[in-house]
Amino acid sequence: MNYFKTCKLVMGSMLLFAVSGAHAQTNTEIKDFFIHSITGQTPAQQTKKTEKVKLNDLDKARQRVWAAWKAANQELDEPKLPALISLDSARTGQIILPDSLEPQAVMDYYWGTKSDSIPLNGYPVYLYLHGSGPRNSEWSTGLQLAHMFKDSPSAYFIPRIPNEGNYYRWWQRSKQWAWQWLIRQLMLNEHIDARRLYVFGISEGGYGSQRLASFYADYWAAAGPMAGGEPLKNAPAENCRHIGFSLLTGAKDNGFYRNSLTRLVQKDFDSLQTVYPNDFKHRIALIPERGHSIDYRPTTPWLQTFIRDPHPTTITWEDFEMDGWHRPGFYNLKVDRRPNDSLRTHYEMNIQNNIIELEISNVHYQTTVTDPYWGIELQFAKTYTPATGGELTLFLDEKLVDLNKKVTINVNGKQVFNGRVRCDLGSMMQSLALFYDRERIFPAAVTIKY
16 A cells, blocks of 8 residues: 555544444454554444453553554555664655655655663654755754764754745645654564654754744653744643753844744743643753854753653643644544534643542633744743634543542533543554554543543
């Protein structure tokens, strides 16, 4: 099956596929479901009930589902990450982006390691995004910098941006497709530590890594934009709860207000850290006497101290669109129906003693400062109103709740669920198809309307 002939921007498309409880699903059926979910096709069978899994059999069921996921990915006719060899060999790969998203776009990349010895838990991976100069020289500079940074043992993915031009960015939809492909490949690789994925970049790569940090925060251990500074509306700091965040910018780097915007980002992270102690670990600084060029070496040694937590019991998420596309889910949440398509949605989840408190709000932005020359919206005031009319699925496992006991779910102070949750193979399949993450194969799911 040629993935590129059928591909869509379908990360985590939730396709209902199951068989009735009277019929145990075969490994082939599970694999076929995954193939359909990755390529965006309609599954062959669609029913409501799925095969129940006993609590004592959760690990065995997860292994079975993961094996089918690996088999499905292997069967797809698509590029795979090459085997890891030393970055000194400068091995390159290539991804052809779908014509439907960007015609004639090819993303070349370097892929390799900075150690011959595989760490016990696998290599941490650094995704490095280069600046907006001539792409060939920027790409080769990225390789040189990767060798210089003190973060070994590590693996590096260093892409060359597919094209050049005005307002051509790392976070646009065609590149998002590439990041989804990359995340899926990294999660599958047994030599990679999926809890230690990092994104960072310089200048245009700083803007890109800041946006990707917020948009895909549930995948990163930490993020490190440099010589950047996005308006906070483009990369809400709330989403970076539980990851490390470093932003280093020259104090004299006033191009596109980078230094001013960095101060605003610092102020927001500081405020969030006050409200949620220990949850917003960050290092945001303006480097004295430096302009757009700073010392890039301190970033990755700081990032590498962080490890991703795939099961936080507290979440803050501002669901925002990036180049017209929304994430379908975040950590253990899946959005089935957004409450208001014209507004962003803010989710805050807290789990304690099998009680799940969800605050779901519409987000209202008011621009308070606009740059008079470029028209850049620099500062904002945010207000919130209770959201209604949405639908949400909460995936649950034994690390979030006690599956032997009743679970209570409250939304905006109103109880919407109280009872035991059912563990089944379908929840495991759907959560893996949604997140690609071996550590987020959730056995239970509760869908609520609010």
